[in-house]
Amino acid sequence: MAAENGGRLSTTAKIRISFVAVASLLALYADYISAIGILNQILLGLVVLFVSGMIIKKIGSLNGGYGVYMISTGKGIGTINRIAKSHKSFWNNMALWGIVLGFGIFSYPIVKGKISKGTFAFGIFTILFILLLVTPYFSYSLQFIDLPGLQARIASAQTASASSGVSPLSYLSLVITVVFGFSGFVFFSLLLNSFSILLAVFAIFQHFAANGIVTTKPLQGVIPGVAPIIPGLDIPLIAGVIALAILLVAHEFSHGILSRIFKVRIKSVGLLLFGIIPIGAFVEPDEEKVKKLDAISQNKIFSAGISANFVLMFVFFVPMLLLLVFALPHIYVQKLIVESTTPGFPANGVIAPGAQILSWDGVNVSTLSQLEAAAAKDVPGSVVTVLTNQGGHSFIAKPENGSSRGFIGVDVGQVSSPVVNTPLKSTEYFLYTVFALSFMFNFLVAVVNLLPLPGFDGKRIYDASVKDKRITNFLAAVVVVTLLINIIPWI
Numbered sequence: 124m125a126a127e128n129g130g131r132l133s134t135t136a137k138i139r140i141s142f143v144a145v146a147s148l149l150a151l152y153a154d155y156i157s158a159i160g161i162l163n164q165i166l167l168g169l170v171v172l173f174v175s176g177m178i179i180k181k182i183g184s185l186n187g188g189y190g191v192y193m194i195s196t197g198k199g200i201g202t203i204n205r206i207a208k209s210h211k212s213f214w215n216n217m218a219l220w221g222i223v224l225g226f227g228i229f230s231y232p233i234v235k236g237k238i239s240k241g242t243f244a245f246g247i248f249t250i251l252f253i254l255l256l257v258t259p260y261f262s263y264s265l266q267f268i269d270l271p272g273l274q275a276r277i278a279s280a281q282t283a284s285a286s287s288g289v290s291p292l293s294y295l296s297l298v299i300t301v302v303f304g305f306s307g308f309v310f311f312s313l314l315l316n317s318f319s320i321l322l323a324v325f326a327i328f329q330h331f332a333a334n335g336i337v338t339t340k341p342l343q344g345v346i347p348g349v350a351p352i353i354p355g356l357d358i359p360l361i362a363g364v365i366a367l368a369i370l371l372v373a374h375e376f377s378h379g380i381l382s383r384i385f386k387v388r389i390k391s392v393g394l395l396l397f398g399i400i401p402i403g404a405f406v407e408p409d410e411e412k413v414k415k416l417d418a419i420s421q422n423k424i425f426s427a428g429i430s431a432n433f434v435l436m437f438v439f440f441v442p443m444l445l446l447l448v449f450a451l452p453h454i455y456v457q458k459l460i461v462e463s464t465t466p467g468f469p470a471n472g473v474i475a476p477g478a479q480i481l482s483w484d485g486v487n488v489s490t491l492s493q494l495e496a497a498a499a500k501d502v503p504g505s506v507v508t509v510l511t512n513q514g515g516h517s518f519i520a521k522p523e524n525g526s527s528r529g530f531i532g533v534d535v536g537q538v539s540s541p542v543v544n545t546p547l548k549s550t551e552y553f554l555y556t557v558f559a560l561s562f563m564f565n566f567l568v569a570v571v572n573l574l575p576l577p578g579f580d581g582k583r584i585y586d587a588s589v590k591d592k593r594i595t596n597f598l599a600a601v602v603v604v605t606l607l608i609n610i611i612p613w614i
Contacts, residue, residue, distance in 0.1 A: 132183055139182050144399045147175035151355035151399075168356040172398025179398075187395075191402070195393035203376060203392070203406070207383035214380055218423035220246050221430025225573045225584070227304035233588050237419050247301065249433075253566075254297055254308075257440060263447060264563035267556060269357045306573035306581060310602065316348040317608040324611065348609030352564075354400055359556055364400065366560035370568055371404035373435055374428035379406035381427040385420050387412045418587045425583040432569035436562055443558035450551040455539045457489045461511070468532020469518035470509075478511040480535060491537045501529040509533075575599045 132140070150171045154164050176190030185192040207214070219238045223230050223246025234243065292315065300308040326341035354363030371394070379389050388409045395403035413421060459480040464471040482488060483497040484507060501507050503522040507529065508515065520529025543549040573581040575598045585595040 136182050140179050143175050143178050143182070147171055147399050148355075148360075151360060155355050155360060165351060165353065165356050168353055169351075172353070172400060175398040176396065179396075191395065191397050193393055193395050193405075195391045195405075195407075197391060199376070199392040200379075200389050203379040203389060204383055206376075207380045211384055214377075214384060214427070215423060216242055217430045217434065218381055218427045220249070221426040221433060222422060222584070223247065223304065224249060224433055224569075225304045225306050225426060225429055225581070227300060227302050227307065229303050229307075233422060234419070250301055250304065251297075253436075254300055257436075258566075260440070260444070260447075261563050261566075263443070264559040267358055267362075267560055268352065304573070305570040309570040309573060310598075313348055313602065313605040313609060316346075317605045320345050320348075320608050320611050342612050345612050347612040349606055350613075358560065362553060362556040362560055365557050366564050368401050369561055370432060370435060370565045371401055373431045374568065374572075375404040375406045377427040377431035378424060379408065381424045382406070382408040382413070385416055385424065387416075387424070421587045422584050425580045425587065429569045429572050429580055432565040432572075436565040436569070439558045439561040439565065443555065443562050446551060446555040446558065451541075451555065454541050454543060454548050454552055456542050458538050458540060459488060459491070459494055459535050460538050461533050462536045463534045465530075465532035465534070468521055468530060470516070470531040470533045473516055473518075474509065474511060474533055475513065478513045480509060480511055480533075482508075482510040484508055491535070494535060498528075501531075502527065503529045505529050507531050574602050576602060 151168055154167050154171065157164060157167075159167070173190035176187070176192055179185070180187050180190075180192040183192075185194065187193050216238075219234055219242055222234055223238070223243055226233065227250060228247065230246075231243070296308065296311055299311050303310075320342070323341035323345050327338060330336065330338050330341075350357075352358055352363075354360045354367065375392070379392065382389060390407040390409065392406050393404070394401050395405060408424075413424060416424075461474055461476050461478045461480065463476050464474060480488060480494070483494055484501070486493070486497040488494045488497055498507075501520045503520055505520050507518045507520050509518070509531070510516075518531040520531055522528075523530045541548075541552050543552045572579050573584075575582045575585045575595050577599075582595070582599065585598070586592070589595050
């Protein structure tokens with residue numbers, strides 16, 4: 124760890140920084156387990172990180188500001204040099220593969236004459252493989268992200284997909300991604316979510332015009348397209364830090380490796396932290412030498428980090444899948460939770476939302492299929508006995524909409540929760556958490572980096588490949604507008 128003036132930190136400074144880091148870690152953990160609400164947790168966590176970052180910056184005389192500071196060093200450059208000297212063909216092909224993933228069929232003018240037909244076809248095949256066979260598993264990773272309404276939205280989407288099949292928008296997204304790569308995918312996703320948010324805002328204005336009352340209910344079903352992901356606040360602390368650190372180091376080291384392959388000197392490497400949370404890593408090449416390279420060499424350097432993140436996505440996907448199939452069935456237990464009760468039916472006001480249903484008509488139930496089978500014999504006028512974790516109840520079933528079935532008026536959802544009551548289960552669940560988060564975060568970092576925004580790899584690829592800068596500036600402006608719209612649900 125180097126100080127701003129190039130000197131090393133004293134032992135006293137290291138001890139003081141360690142004390143601040145531990146105190147910050149404990150404060151974040153206390154915030155994570157508190158019951159003050161997710162938005163308050165995020166705000167409090169940001170304050171903790173801001174204050175700890177400012178203190179650490181001052182103690183170590185580090186570059187940075189507003190709680191963010193940079194740790195730079197010369198360590199790691201030797202490792203980058205050694206890797207760059209071996210398997211040059213692999214790293215070149217991986218970078219070209221990443222360009223195809225990033226820009227799909229549209230990337231052909233960029234890589235024409237520099238990529239084999241097999242590598243190009245493999246890139247297009249990889250796009251289809253990811254969309255059709257990999258992305259459906261992101262729902263397993265999203266369960267570790269604690270954002271308002273996210274889990275309900277996932278469950279709703281899964282139910283809608285199961286009942287109506289693949290939507291036309293899914294086919295459109297598939298076509299766009301094959302043609303324009305994952306840059307088109309992320310751009311289309313932001314536009315689509317922006318449209319949903321604007322429709323919700325329009326509904327709010329309509330309600331106000333008709334009733335003179337402002338309601339935010341239409342926005343409650345919309346997930347913000349932009350959200351803070353902070354270990355210890357909305358994702359697990361230790362697993363989240365490990366996942367972020369791995370993807371950031373791999374991303375930046377890959378930039379450095381391709382830079383060295385093209386004889387560009389690396390000045391320094393390091394980490395960017397907010398408080399104690401790594402939010403970025405960097406490899407600082409000689410930018411003047413990078414600018415003197417031809418366009419395809421520059422694009423290989425710029426796409427290297429994106430390519431590495433796609434590779435890591437697959438690397439973590441495999442063990443996540445293995446644990447999902449072989450370990451998690453022994454860790455997770457299924458529960459039936461009452462989500463709401465219907466006014467006018469016997470259970471309303473008797474069984475509270477959040478109660479767990481243990482048995483129905485004397486039959487132990489823990490899944491919706493078991494509940495459906497147990498309740499199949501209920502008819503209007505029959506006695507229905509329900510045992511919950513809050514007590515037992517008996518009701519007289521009532522008909523609904525002329526149905527021959529009897530109902531007591533409870534809406535029930537099935538939830539899964541881990542039971543990690545042994546060291547083996549705890550270890551398996553922790554590893555599963557790390558793999559699941561790494562799997563998803565590597566994908567997200569790869570596709571978001573393709574956006575044509577300043578400081579993003581995508582912007583540098585556009586600048587090196589598109590002569591008319593007005594096109595790049597227009598796309599960047601559209602992305603900025605969509606990002607601002609996607610923040611609206613947080614306001």
